[in-house]
Amino acid sequence: MNGTSSTDATGTPTPAAPASATSPPSPTAPSPWEDLVTTALLGTDRRPAAYGRSGREAPLALLDEAAMATVRRRAGLRPARAARRPEPAPEDPRPALPTAAARRLATLLTDRSGGGSGGRRGSSPDLMELLPQWLAAANAHGYAAPPQALPALLDAARGRTDLRPAALAFAGPRALWLARLNGDWRFALRAAPGGGATLPDPGDAEAVRRLWQEGLFAERAALLGALRAGTPAPARELLASTWATERAEDRLMFLDSLRTGLSAADEPFLEQALGDRSRNVRATAAELLSALPASALATRMAVRAAACVALDRTQSAPAIAVEPPLECDSGMERDGVVGTPPAGRGERSWWLGQLVESAPLGTWPGRLGGRTARDIVALPVTDGWQGELHAAWCRAAVRQRDARWSRALLGSPSAPEAGGPGAVSLADRAKLLAALEPAERADWVAGFIAAHGLSEAFQLLGVCAVPWAAPLGRSVVDALNIARDAGSYPWSFSGVMGLAERCLDPAQAVRLEGLLAMPDEREDAAPGAGGYWAEAFQRLMTTLRLRAQMTEELAPAIIERPSGGAPREGE
Structure with missing residues (x-):
């Protein structure tokens, strides 16, 4: 009977077993594992009796009990149904990275010593900032990513959206295969066409x-x-x-x-x-x-815009007269003109801008006396309409990618305020530059920097092709040197320095050797500026040399044939 004595085979009474050994625990009693956890949290010195009876020290006894409880818990799990084995990873037919380049990739993905979230960065390159350029070069060569680098590569792309296009192109089809197995990398599926789905052959x-x-x-x-x-x-x-x-x-x-x-x-x-x-x-x-430009809508817009802009023949010198539309009719609205202006804009100027930016730029030479784009932009505009008219022409030149009008609206890079006759903001100038060929774009920005320094050049440098052309690179380095010698605050040029590290041609590194020494600080210079400039130029030169080394590592090896025949790419 439960709770009473009994007799053994010889008739000798035996004590009753404790109720806890034979009865199930009460629903409110803690489980043995929970009791172990509680004792571990409180400490065996506060609950010594439970685990001190084995003759061993209570902490060791507690660990032994926890080990046995863990085994019991695992043994009590029912085996789950085997999951379907994933399909093998797809093959990547692209050539493998050269060994040195593979080592460099591993370093770029793991080393963060050069970066910093604030304060002075020192003279060490920021390796993570070199990863986008490395990926672009590797993709240009058509290399496949090493399989062992794919997890780190996907982790890096998860944290930086700017890396994703190049990183996923380099990772290839195996990135999507891995993304289906790891929820942290689902962004790769979202970035892939159709969420990574296989598209049918266009011929089917x-x-x-x-x-x-x-x-x-x-x-x-x-x-x-x-x-x-x-x-x-x-x-x-x-x-x-x-x-x-x-x-x-x-x-x-x-x-x-x-x-x-x-x-x-x-x-x-x-x-x-x-x-x-x-x-x-x-x-x-x-x-x-x-x-x-030859569409019916463009023709309709040209007629409407031409009715608003004409030569002013009442003055002794040629000028442009502007008469904005009086209303936005249903035809204009059907052709995309938004009738209600944003807050702070007048209705008529708002409608005028939309008409002019939608009209083909070829409309204006015939309308304005056969003049070229440069001559038209140079004409004065009456009644204060020049800013509105030129801003609309800027948008039209960008939309139609017209290099002649972009060139005319940009004007000379050395013009006062460097605005040109029509570029009303740095954003406008950057967009107009994008319509020019890379070499002409670089020359214009180099002239801008030579005339006006680097204070407003950051946005313009961002639209120049990488690596920067030699004249542009020289202009940037010279402007940085001038700013240093003038005792300027170096921290205001950190953005340009960062761009130079990524975009300056590595061949420019030799021109930096004379800038590494600590400069003589002027009395009006910012405290500590000399040391900052020396560190920044040292980091720039080191980064350029590292980029040159990266380029060499990615170049396919050339191996001579044993017979002395023509060389071939490394196998």
């Missing part, structure tokens, strides 16, 4: 039609983009086949894909989209049509 009309009609939005958008890049006409026809049944937000996204391969053949479809019930869709269709 039935598979294309089925995916377009039945696929998810991401898959359909990826399909449309892929088709548009190769065969624009079938992509447009596919979109037209379901246009009337698409949601407004989907129509807007699909319409944006027509920017790729935009041509006069798209005009009928875009003209139809001008009547869409969504204002955003209408505006996007109008923007695309205005980028086609």
Whole structure:
């Protein structure tokens, strides 16, 4: 009987077993594992009796009991159903990295000694800032990522969105394979066309039609983009086949894909989209049509804009007279003109700007006496309309990627305030520069820096091709040297220094050797500026030499044939 004595085989009474040994624990009593955890948290000196009876010290006894409890808990787990084994990782047919380049990649992905979240950085290169350039060079050579580097590469791309395009291109198909197995890397699937889904062959009309009609939005958008890049006409026809049944937000996204391969053949479809019930869709269709100078919409906009801008023949010297529209009629709204201006803008100036920026730039020479773009921009504009008119011409030049008008609106880089006659802000100048060839762009920015220094050059440097052309690189280094000698605050040039580390041609490193010494500090210089400048130039030179070494490591090795024949790339 429970709780009473009993007799053994000889009839000798035996004591009853404790109730806790035979009865299940009460629902409110803690489990043995919870009791162990509680004792560990409180300390065995506060609960010594429970684990001190074995003759061993209480802490050791507690650890022994915890070890046994762990084994019991694991043994009590029921085996789960075996999960489906993942498919093998896809093959990457690209050539493997050279050994030295693979070691460099591992260093760039793990070493953070050069970076810093604040304060002085010292003279060591910031290796993480060199990773984007390394990836671009590796992708240009067509190398495959080492399999063992993929986790660290994906972790780096997860933390920095600017790395993702180059990192995923370098990681190749195995990045998507890994992303399906690790939720931390799901961004790779979102960045891939169609969320990583396999798109049908463009030649398989039935598979294309089925995916377009039945696929998810991401898959359909990826399909449309892929088709548009190769065969624009079938992509447009596919979109037209379901246009009337698409949601407004989907129509807007699909319409944006027509920017790729935009041509006069798209005009009928875009003209139809001008009547869409969504204002955003209408505006996007109008923007695309205005980028086609021969389109009917561009012609209509040219007529409207020309009615507002003409030569002023009442003055002795040539000038431009502006008479903005009196109203925004339904035809203008259908062609993408937004009737309600933002806060602080007048209605008529708002409408004028939209008309001029949508009109082909070829409208103006004939309208303004046969003058060239440079001559037109140099004309005075009456009644204070010059800023509005030139700003609209800037937007038109950027949209139409017209180098002649961009050049005219930029003006001379040494002009007062470096604004040129039409570039009203640094952002405008940067956009206009993007329409020029890289060499001309670099020359203009070099002239700007030579005339005005580096204080406003950061945004302009960002649109220049990398590595910077020699004249631009010399101009930057000379301007930094001048700023140092003038006792300028060095911290205000840290952004340009960072750009130089990434963009300056490594061949410019030899010009920095004379700038490494500690300069004589002027009385009006910032305290400690000399040491900062010396560190910054040392870091710049070290970084340039490291970049040169990285380039050499990525270059394919050339191996002579044993027979003395023609050399070939390393195997």
